[in-house]
Amino acid sequence: MKHLFLITAFYFIVGSAFSQAANTGIDTSLKFNQRYTKCEKKWVVLSKKDTASYYLFGFIYIDSQAGFTFDLQGSFKVNSDNQYITDPKPKDHSLKLRIIPNWQLVALLPEKHFSELGIKPEPDWIKGYYAYTDTVRHNYxxxxxxxxxxxxxxALTYLEPAYRSNPHTPGLEFEIAYAYNALNQYDxxxxxxxxxxxxxPDNMFFYKELGYAYYHKKAYKQAIDTYKTGLGYADNKKSEAKGELAFILANAYKSTGNENEYKNWMIKGKEYTPPESPLYKNFIDAGF
Known part of the structure; x- marks a missing residue:
């Protein structure tokens, strides 16, 4: 409920800014081509309609629990000399938005305008979010x-140093392997x-990523053996993880031309998977 309030309040303010009187200026040097993931600890500007007077601006940072977050600092308009003029209405509260994955592209706020807006390269309050004593856990x-x-x-710029320091940190090996696989760095x-x-040896998710790497190297026998070993550590309960291993095992068999084992493991995978799981539909769509 708290996050819903923040998002609703944010868009209310955005709408208010957009409904100002006729536009008094557009800064054509602002390029709204930055994904928020490239803007950690940076000041950014949100795009506006041509008819709006004010741009909204704020600071993007990472909250260790909530993830990427936008702190709305205020709004400004652009005068005929391309100076940024802040909205005279006082900002008497902090508004933070937990950024969703498909959030809009933003523009980096040019440093030459910081003094006009009364901001520092980094706000003082940000230090609390980056004060940590355990570097490995932070990087993970x-x-x-x-x-x-x-x-x-x-992700690897954080995970690789953490791995060099303490490779068996819980969760770390899976994350770094996941990143390598996502970048097609299977070896x-x-x-x-x-x-x-x-x-x-009883971590099923290790076998999932290892099988994925072997599969995409077209080492199908190794992939099949890996998936089967991983499934051997699963309990008798239905789970999406168990169903997913069976699903990709089935497709590994299909890649070898073994239709019988493909069908066998698709049937098993459907039995392993809770019907409410999105994965369950994949078995239905495949005719099982």
Whole structure:
């Protein structure tokens, strides 16, 4: 409910800014081509309608629990000399928006306008969000967030140093292997996962990523063996993870031309998968 309030309030304010009187200026140097994931700890400007007077601007940062967050600082208009003039209405509260994955593209706020807006390169309050003592856990969490936002290359800039420091940090080996697989660096993923499995052989998700790497290297026998081993650690309960392993195992068999085993594992996979899972529809769509 709290997040819903923030998002609703944010769009109310955006709408108010857009409904101002006729436009008093547009800064054509602002390029709205930046994804928020490239703007961590940066001031950004939101695009506006041509008829709106004010641009909204704020600071993007990562909250370790909520992920990418936009702190709305205020609004400004552009005068005939291309100066930024802040909205005279006082800002008496902080408005933070938890950024959703398909959020709009933004423009970086030019540093030459910082003094006009009364802002520093980084606001003082941001220090609290980046005060950490455990660098490994911090890097793991930031890597997880970037992976979750579809940015595996950035994720690796955090995950690789964490791995060098403490490779068996819970969750770390999966995240770094996931990032390598997402970047088609399958040998790198295998190099991470083989010792990970030796250290924790009952982790089904290790087998999923290892099988994925073998499958995309067209090492189908190794992929099949890996998936089967992973399924051997599953309990008797239905689960999406268990169903997903069976689903990709079935498709590994299909890639070898073994239709009988493909059908066998698709049937099993459907039985493993809870009917309310989105994966369940994949089995239905495939005719099972």
């Amino acid at each position: 969490r930031w890597g997880w967030i970037y992976n979750d936002q579809g940015e595996p290359a950035i 790198a993923a295998i190099k991470i996962l083989e010792p990970a499995i030796q250290n924790k």
